[in-house]
Amino acid sequence: MSITSSGYVAIVGRPNVGKSTLLNALLGEKVSITSPKPQTTRWQILGIKTRGEAQLIYIDTPGLHREEKRAMNRYLNRIASATILEADVIVFMIDATRWGGEDEMVLKKLQQTDKPIILAINKIDLLVDKAALLPLIDKLKNKLPFAHVIPISALKEDNIEHLEAEIAQLLPEGPAFFPEDQLTDKSVRFQVAEIIREKLIQATEEELPYTTTVEIEQFTEGEKLTEIGAVIWVERQGQKIIIIGKKGARLKKIGTQARREIEKLLDNKKVFLRLWVKVKADWTDDERAMRSLGYE
Ligand SMILES: Nc1nc2c(ncn2[C@@H]2O[C@H](COP(=O)(O)OP(=O)(O)O)[C@@H](O)[C@H]2O)c(=O)[nH]1
Ligand SMILES: [Mg+2]
Incomplete structure (x- = not known):
């Protein structure tokens, strides 16, 4: 099948929302390491998925960090910001069980871009009452014009096929950038x-x-x-x-x-x-x- 659409998909969000877990789930293989601790992801990692007529090039990023005191934190924030500029589609990932100042910071960054953004609400497996999310969704919809709002569980691989299908719809027209069997850009x-x-x-x-x-x-x-x-x-x-x-x-x-x-x-x-x-x-x-x- 020939590729007719392709592009970069940035997965952004504060540390620990599950970005790397999502990337691994989407690729069906572990290309990005995960842990409950911040600074687990330190690099921009490409995960490449060729799917039907689309090639999606996911960019996993370190989360945006609040502290800019150390050189390492400045470096991590620089990568996260550059990723937003490179992307064709942005997946803004949040944790269904917690919203905080660091999420707010990512939201502010995203208000500066006019690229299509999908809000992915992760860890819904931990929610007892899913209706409890509605006020937060309403609040966020007022601040950013989302293309879609999609609840998922990256860990349980719940609803991620739907997420990927919606991302693929938003990709620009273009040829494949990578061979169809390549999974990551990392050695x-x-x-x-x-x-x-x-x-x-x-x-x-x-x-x-x-x-x-x-x-x-x-x-x-x-x-x-x-x-x-x-x-x-x-x-x-x-x-x-x-x-x-x-x-x-x-x-x-x-x-x-x-x-x-x-x-x-x-x-x-x-x-x-x-x-x-x-x-x-x-x-x-x-x-x-x-x-x-x-x-x-
Ligand atoms: N319960 C639950 N835990 C998750 C889910 N997604 C990720 N996690 C956990 O959250 C922690 C942080 O995940 P990670 O992918 O490293 O987050 P990142 O910092 O955003 O890349 C890990 O312990 C994951 O196992 C999910 O959908 N449900
Ligand atoms: Mg990570």
């Missing part, structure tokens, strides 16, 4: 680093995600075995001790979980994964250190 090395970062975030306490990043130092594909060496960068010695854990137990667990998922990514090829934890003081507030770790 395997990048996806490997992200898997390790996800397992790390999931295994550690609240404040660590802000201060860790993963760098792949070695990636050697052999006939039977792929050898991967990765460095987990942290800001302080104390964080290093936490990640390593008692007798190395926590790092070992992170390594095992990451290795299993990396093997899946590499079509079940065997992986040997080596992890190191190293300290780079205050790297999240140092623009040069951030650039050297890939945050440009």
Whole structure:
């Protein structure tokens, strides 16, 4: 089937509303890592979906952050803002169970664009009384002219087919930008680093995600075995001790979980994964250190 419509679809919203979960659900595969903690998504990640005569290029983004004090937060906000400018269609995602100042901030940003916006109200699986949403929907409709308002559950994959069909209708005419079987613009090395970062975030306490990043130092594909060496960068010695854990137990667990998922990514090829934890003081507030770790 030839492609007659195509375009970029930005998924925007405050941290934790479920943007990355939605992207994975739409693609039927995990291309973006998720967790209940902020700053899980740090990059602009493209998820490419060719569907009938349309090619939808989803852009998952870090949520807009309120704090602009640290270089990392400024960087995250810059990406989120740039995404809105690049998009043909915008999916404004909110959490059915909570509306707050950060959502308000995203709304204000969206008032500056005249692109078609779909309001996706996520996590409806958590709602007991769906009618309770009506006053919020009315309020938002007065502030932004939505093309559609669609309640979904990204986690339970509820109503997302309907969401995607409506997005496809709003795409401009155009040819395919990517091969039809391509799923993401990110390299395997990048996806490997992200898997390790996800397992790390999931295994550690609240404040660590802000201060860790993963760098792949070695990636050697052999006939039977792929050898991967990765460095987990942290800001302080104390964080290093936490990640390593008692007798190395926590790092070992992170390594095992990451290795299993990396093997899946590499079509079940065997992986040997080596992890190191190293300290780079205050790297999240140092623009040069951030650039050297890939945050440009
Ligand atoms: N109950 C419920 N939880 C969800 C849903 N979508 C996402 N979540 C959870 O919300 C958290 C944040 O999701 P994530 O996709 O990382 O949010 P992001 O920061 O917007 O990318 C994760 O723990 C998800 O499992 C949903 O539809 N229902
Ligand atoms: Mg995310």
